[in-house]
Amino acid sequence: MIDEITKFSEQLNRQRKSSTVIIFGLLLCGFAAAIPMFNDSIKHEETLYCNSKVICRGANIKRGISYLIDRERRNQLFDNNIYVKKILPPEDPTAFVWGIISSGLLLSAYGVSRAITNNQEKAIHSQFKLLKIKALENDFLEQTHIDLFEFSKQNQAEITKQAIARQTSETIQAMKSESEVQLDHLNGQLQGELSIKTHELQISDLSKQIAENLLSEAETKRKLEKLNKPIQDTKQPTPDEQLKLTLIDALKAHEDGWLWKIIDSLKPLWLIGNQGSGKTYTASAIALIRKYSLGAPIYQLIDRHATGDNADVWKLLDAQFKAETEEDISIAFEDCCERWLTRIKQKPTTKQQVIVDEFTNLKSLCGNSAIAFFKASLTDTRKAKEYLLGITHNATNESFPDGTAAARKAGTILLEKFSANGETPLSRVVVRHGLVDEQGNSLEDVERTLPLWFHPLKIHEHFNGKPIDL
Template structure:
């Protein structure tokens, strides 16, 4: 309050001083301009009379000199008057009074405006300062209240504990020797019961561990039976666990519908998956890539997908690709790298295979233009010689997805597998091999209806080689 009163007092003093100054300037300015309203002060006067008068008394007229001079240009007026005398102006510097008065009035306005602006800023600044101080006071008050409440709560808790402890001591002192002995026995029984419960929990955990070990042993036994044949029972016993896992999965693929799926996976022809949204193209592609990785020793060298670290990140991470291309520039560069690498691998004739995966090629064709078209055309001939598995995903088999003029080459040089969904969300096991497979006599098979095994899922294939083998008999 004292600061506000001091502030108000300062404002009053400033207004008082400014009022006196503005008043003095106004009075001075107006007083200075008063002489300007009297013509005799500013201009020369002329005394004149008519020629036919006696030029005395009331017949003498007075006029402004420059006005009379203008009238005298009229010859009739000049003939009829006689100039008696020219009276000089009372003050030749009268115009300076007008200038001084104007300056004084302007100074009064400027002083008034300056005071108004200054006090307005001061008032706003004071309001802001008061608001800040009010907030500080509120924070201090709230913190003080919180600290007081916390202190009271702690004191109350300490008091409760002290009273409870004192009450327990009093009750214990009031007990008879028999009651004290009974309490001792109860405490001993509770301790033994807790110990037994702990031992029971440990035994239950041991039982679960033993069951898990038994299941693992049974699974290994089943794997051994599946991977062994009457001709090579002795050789299977010498295989490593990883080799056994490979053999069991390959045998399961070979035994599924004449082994068409293993033929597709084992082929170096570019494999393209098509289908509508929700048909599970990405999951099927990942499962195939994992089978090639583990069973054919073909690591994933390159993953080209605009959503590599987005929507598809969870499923792609199982592949552990060496490099990923996600942005438009990265994908264009990756297409160029593939073309160069295939030519280099063909020259080097490598013994080890590797994989390239391309997702949503329909969109990449429109984004990357000629680079994507060149990549696709070279893949028709170079991937087999370069020993690279190309696995692609696109929407359909029309020219929207593939470059124009490649229909015949696609039929002879690629495998096209179509996936389906029940309602646009649930993938079906049904697939159709549109082209790319041949029968035992070398005849092309087209539009062959097939199904995928129920275990054909990337997570299950990954777990098969990482501690949880698939039971193919289920």
């Protein structure tokens, strides 16, 4: 450790010497370059003049800075009484340049001095910290070594005692009679058993002490590793997790987080609105957010136009199963009812999605299977951990089965979309029912807006290389 301190001190001395030479050189050059600034004849043009009434030679000739003389000559009396003999140009017209160079050199000297000082200060602090860690490491190792030495010394003393005791015992044994020998034999057997037990106890104690020493050494190494280990930041989220957190934070910050509450809820979500209000695009955006942020893939897409008019809208969802014909849709409705019951029994830990479009027409086309599907969705989807996202024209009995009005209001979320002219969707929406405030009170006919970036293509790009500027 002393050698390290000595080498470090020599290194600092070399740095100070080299920096002193550099700084001295810069100061010397700076002051030398500043010399012309102290002599007016070097910097300024001068005028030689004398009184017009005397002979203009020798001591009668006076010298002055030209621009000052010209200022005085504005006085006609002064101008009439002098005689200008000669104009002397400045000895060095670049004197001002040398002044700037001088300032630059002096500032450079200060900068070099400051940089060297800061560098050495940081080096000293770093070296002191390293020496402190090494000193602590040496202390721990030295303490462990002392403990082992004391243990060894105790064992040696014990061996010496046993050897002396054995020699003494042999001498006494030779002096005893036959009866005393027999008695000692019996005592010896008892002592032997006792010695065996004592020996086993000593071995146990030694093993315990060795284990404690090893544990202490391991603890010492752990502390040293902790001291030498650089400070690291807390675990940072992966890029995918960061994208999820960014999007979720933006949704929570948008108008008190109403949209995130709806997306995160397992209540069946139904979108209503006239043609051109953007129901399908909104449903696709919600489904993508649930897919990427909540880990819920799209299991079933039930739409008569899944590969037709709505193909461009649904293509980003990558649904596992699609039902497009009337027969397939009826089977899909029945499959949903059976699957929900099965998942409820299995108590699933993962979530998935079911999307139904144009339920108004499907109700009349599929009959009982559509009615059974809707009624089962009011109670089973939440327990089965499936998000149901439906689209229909309105909230009347024409769109939903008869006798379900109260159940719909209590067990679903109804979101109405609007358009400006039947073609251009508006960001304005109205939550008809299913949303609650912070105190749990139901909110009805609450008007809200969707974020400007709420579009399925942008959300898909957000998780595929083109994050949204939120």
